[in-house]
Amino acid sequence: MKKMFVGIDISKEKLNLCFRTASRIVCEEEIENSSAVIKRQLKKNLRDLETTLEDVLVCAEYTGRYIYPLTCACQDLGIFLWMEDPTRIKNSFGVIRGKNDTVDARRIAEYAYRFNDKAVAYAMKEKAIMSLKNLLSDRDLLLSDRKKYEAQLSDQKRYMSVEDYKNKARRWKKIISTIKEQLAAIEAEMQDIVDANESISHQAELLKSVPGVGDKLSVNMIVITEGFTRFRDARQFNCYAGLAPFQYSSGKSIHSKAKVSQRANKHIKGLLHLCAVCVSTHALSGEYKDYYERRKAEGKHPMCILNIIRAKIVARMFSVIRRDTPYKKEYSYAG
Secondary structure (H helix, E strand, O other), X not given: OOOXXXXXXXXXXXXXXXXXXOOOEEEEEEEEOOHHHHHHHHHHHXXXXXXXXXXXXXXXXXXXXXXHHHHHHHHHHOOEEEEEOHHHHHHHOOOOOOOOHHHHHHHHHHHHHHOHHHOOOOOOOOHHHHXXXXXXXXXXXXXXXXXXXXXXXXXXXXXXXXXXXXXXXHHHHHHHHHHXXXXXXXXXXXXXXXXXXXXXXXXXHHHHOOOOOOHHHHHHHHHHOOOOOOOOOHHHHHHHHOOOEEEEEEOOEEEEEEEEOOOOOHHHHHHHHHHHHHHHHHOOOOHHHHHHHHHHHOOOOHHHHHHHHHHHHHHHHHHHHHHOOOOOOOOOOOO
16 A cells, blocks of 8 residues: 555646645645656655655546646656546545635545555556647637638628628638648648557548548547547447436436436537438438438437437447457348
8 A cells, every 4th residue: 555645636837736644634735737847846745755656646637638747747757646537536525615726635635545445557648649639629729710710701791891891801711721721731740640650540440440430530539538448348438428328216206318418528429429410311321321210210219319329339439449350231120
């Protein structure tokens, strides 16, 4: 068992650290969120507390890209780093009254002590996957900006003079053109990364063998699943993406029909929804189209059918990766 438990509350600019033993809090710090500062502070505090690196468990909530300096620092020092789901930490304390960064660090340190037997060492993502993740984020931001400017072109025409609109349209079109150039550059850079990485390229080809899965969805799946290492199976991923329905009942009371959770990764859920719509309603033929029409004729609600198809697509993506073979269509309907 570790002797020192360090709870860290992460924000964009700073970290709040709480060092505790099994019996008490021994030190608290607030530092800049940079790898060099984190390394220096951890070494200093552990030296002052006469604790070796092997006796330390650092625990923090997974907060996206802001964890990067901490992961680099812990990897360089060889310190055990546990990145935990924020929801699990929050739920372990029941009803919480009061919140600030110092208190959050104390709670994380206490969580690390109480549940240290469940700690899982955090493994940094492969560099190629991290690069793809950053590029996807940049692309989504640019796509959002492009939609905003394109909407301005169509929405504002009625509310200004012809001369003013021409001047505005000229400026906006230049911006849109620049955004399109940047998007093309990002797409090319992403493709270069995929082509240069044998593992990612192979996984992408396997995923695209599944009907309805293209370049965008395949790359997003590889990034989100961290090369299909982050999730145990398709069911666990469906819970994360908000595709798995849950029932809300108690005793004989059923509070509502089984439905999907709103706590989900809405971006990947949206991509999967577009994929399901494309292969089931826009396609001229195919197994998804046949399934959609058959269930619709049986009286199933269209959105329920689409959710089932989304789950089927996910299951097949996980299956081709697990079996390491492309998808092969083998289906038939009786009668």
